[in-house]
Amino acid sequence: MAASPASLAVDVRGLNKSFGDKHVVNDVSIQVGTGRVTGFLGPNGSGKTTTLRMLCGLLTADSGEGMVLGRDFRTQAREIKLRTGYMTQRFSLYEDLTIAENLQFMARVHGLDDRERRVDASLDRLGLQNRRDQLAGKLSGGWKQRLALAAAILHEPRLLLLDEPTAGVDPKARREFWDEIHGLAADGLTVLVSTHYMDEAERCHDIAYIAYGRLIARGTADAVIADSRLVTLRAEGPGADRLASRLAGQPGVEMAAPFGLALHVSGTDRRALDAVVAPYRKPPLSWTEVEPTLEDVFIHLMSRQEDVW
Amino acid sequence: MSPLNWTRVFAVMAKEFVQLSRDRLTYAMILALPIVQILLFGYAINSDPRHLPMAVYVQDHSAFSRSILTSLQNSSYFDITREARSPAELDRLMARGEVLFTLTIPPDFSRRVVRGDRPQILIEGDASDPLATGGAVSALAALPQRALAADLVGPLSPRAAVQPFEVVVHPRYNPESITAYNIVPGLLGVVLTMTLVMMTALGMTRELERGTMESLLATPVQPLEVMIGKLAPYVGIGLIQTTVILVLAKLLFDVPFQGGWGALAAGVLLFIIGSLALGFLISTVARSQLQAMQMSVFYLLPSILLSGFMFPFRGMPDWAQAIGSAIPVTHFLRVVRGALLKGLDLAESWPSLLALAAFVAVVTTLAMARYRTTLD
Numbered sequence: 269m270a271a272s273p274a275s276l277a278v279d280v281r282g283l284n285k286s287f288g289d290k291h292v293v294n295d296v297s298i299q300v301g302t303g304r305v306t307g308f309l310g311p312n313g314s315g316k317t318t319t320l321r322m323l324c325g326l327l328t329a330d331s332g333e334g335m336v337l338g339r340d341f342r343t344q345a346r347e348i349k350l351r352t353g354y355m356t357q358r359f360s361l362y363e364d365l366t367i368a369e370n371l372q373f374m375a376r377v378h379g380l381d382d383r384e385r386r387v388d389a390s391l392d393r394l395g396l397q398n399r400r401d402q403l404a405g406k407l408s409g410g411w412k413q414r415l416a417l418a419a420a421i422l423h424e425p426r427l428l429l430l431d432e433p434t435a436g437v438d439p440k441a442r443r444e445f446w447d448e449i450h451g452l453a454a455d456g457l458t459v460l461v462s463t464h465y466m467d468e469a470e471r472c473h474d475i476a477y478i479a480y481g482r483l484i485a486r487g488t489a490d491a492v493i494a495d496s497r498l499v500t501l502r503a504e505g506p507g508a509d510r511l512a513s514r515l516a517g518q519p520g521v522e523m524a525a526p527f528g529l530a531l532h533v534s535g536t537d538r539r540a541l542d543a544v545v546a547p548y549r550k551p552p553l554s555w556t557e558v559e560p561t562l563e564d565v566f567i568h569l570m571s572r573q574e575d576v577w
Numbered sequence: 578m579s580p581l582n583w584t585r586v587f588a589v590m591a592k593e594f595v596q597l598s599r600d601r602l603t604y605a606m607i608l609a610l611p612i613v614q615i616l617l618f619g620y621a622i623n624s625d626p627r628h629l630p631m632a633v634y635v636q637d638h639s640a641f642s643r644s645i646l647t648s649l650q651n652s653s654y655f656d657i658t659r660e661a662r663s664p665a666e667l668d669r670l671m672a673r674g675e676v677l678f679t680l681t682i683p684p685d686f687s688r689r690v691v692r693g694d695r696p697q698i699l700i701e702g703d704a705s706d707p708l709a710t711g712g713a714v715s716a717l718a719a720l721p722q723r724a725l726a727a728d729l730v731g732p733l734s735p736r737a738a739v740q741p742f743e744v745v746v747h748p749r750y751n752p753e754s755i756t757a758y759n760i761v762p763g764l765l766g767v768v769l770t771m772t773l774v775m776m777t778a779l780g781m782t783r784e785l786e787r788g789t790m791e792s793l794l795a796t797p798v799q800p801l802e803v804m805i806g807k808l809a810p811y812v813g814i815g816l817i818q819t820t821v822i823l824v825l826a827k828l829l830f831d832v833p834f835q836g837g838w839g840a841l842a843a844g845v846l847l848f849i850i851g852s853l854a855l856g857f858l859i860s861t862v863a864r865s866q867l868q869a870m871q872m873s874v875f876y877l878l879p880s881i882l883l884s885g886f887m888f889p890f891r892g893m894p895d896w897a898q899a900i901g902s903a904i905p906v907t908h909f910l911r912v913v914r915g916a917l918l919k920g921l922d923l924a925e926s927w928p929s930l931l932a933l934a935a936f937v938a939v940v941t942t943l944a945m946a947r948y949r950t951t952l953d
Contacts, residue, residue: 360788
């Protein structure tokens, strides 16, 4: 990422956080370009939520330094909170308040002027106007998520932190949600969003990948794939998917996984990979080299990280 | 209905046991509750309290007077703790609750005993809590017969045959010994404790349990803003409850309202704030609504048993009185009963009000120190 420091909404280095003797975030540095949508990826328990919480002042970092929206994230948490929207992983608005009441509460807590108009505008934009008097607790997952987003951006923040916003939401609602996110980014909002979904990762401008508390890859999706130097071979034909167990664990094979009826075999050492695959390069199987998917790359990164650990 | 399958019953039972053993607080409650109850009921509570403090105003310094005092002490119902120099001083000591009984021996007492006049001595009792003084009052019946038995010998022995003097017992504040006069004002303290401590403790813990705390903390709102905003509605609720109880006390039980409105107002306000702050403090410790509930109950127990609400405060051993003195209800009850039954105002009730204020200060400080603006 060739952004100069001035255009970074988040520029934090050496972030550490332990709970008891568990080192949850280990020396993570994270940069998010202003106006960009950055995907924050990593397996469960890798420290994504903890990192997001430290950025918006919900948790105190053990160490680390840097700026969020041009302010020291360790000493100016209040300033940052005023300009940051945070959407929690679990629905965290009041289920026993209506949609409109929740938004009005958020508007008051943020000390906004012209509250009625803002709440109205927000309801309009998210298509919640005709549900405004419905209790938040009675909403389905997709609507709850829309409401949570509306509440997070009500005070027109400059940075939006989203913690797995689409978990448990149907594909159509997810698509609409992402369209909304990109719309907001086009208006200049910076977005850092954690997710497990690879299709969502591909919709981000940049990606940051964290595993076991360490940041292990970042850049655009294409750059992350290219940087991995991963070679992926695809076998098609009857019985291809059943080869996975036989190839997995062979020298040079970092990953062998069925994709439907086809098989993907990946490794960084092309020669070793070719050698392992050679005995099976015969009909009825046909082999092609394909571009590794982001998922291939992440599974590769994860397994490599496990070894280092 | 299909027959019971004991494997399934056992499956549910085993799961229940495992869950129970994971919840350390519930575990502690299961053990602590019976132990505390037994100790409190067994040792602290005494419905026939003895060693009640008494002030004496002796105008006749004679062997007879000394014998009467000794006899009172020996009955074990009375501890003579103060010696007054005037009737006014006696009144003041009783009004403040420093003594529950006063004794007045008139100036010419011994002379009139010798003459066979059967003179009177006056014992006044604080009957605002009939339970506390009842046993002691009935013990007084035997006093005239026994007190001077050793003194009235020889030529005076005929005097001992009939009662040599008379004891006039004068119950004050609640002369008809109506229990409701004492219980109903006391209920105010218990009701306020029950609702306010519990509601605040649960209200805050609910935010944590439902995850709404995370959203709240991500906004620029500050701890004191949250605390004031969360507690203010309950101050209103507490005031409504107070009004309801006082109106019912007047209409249904005809509880006397002797005055002391200033002390009453200050007491109610301090007590409400103290209870709310305590609820807030509990919510910073409890991790679930269930835990908050259990802690509130644990606090409620001594508030009812050791505060003098249900059982006479003076009847408890010193250690129990010490615990009772640390509970705000104890002081609140003194203020309320003092105001309603005795007409005590700020001038007399300030020690209890001060204790309430100290409680508010300590608990609020602790709550603010424990409240976190982060999820750490």
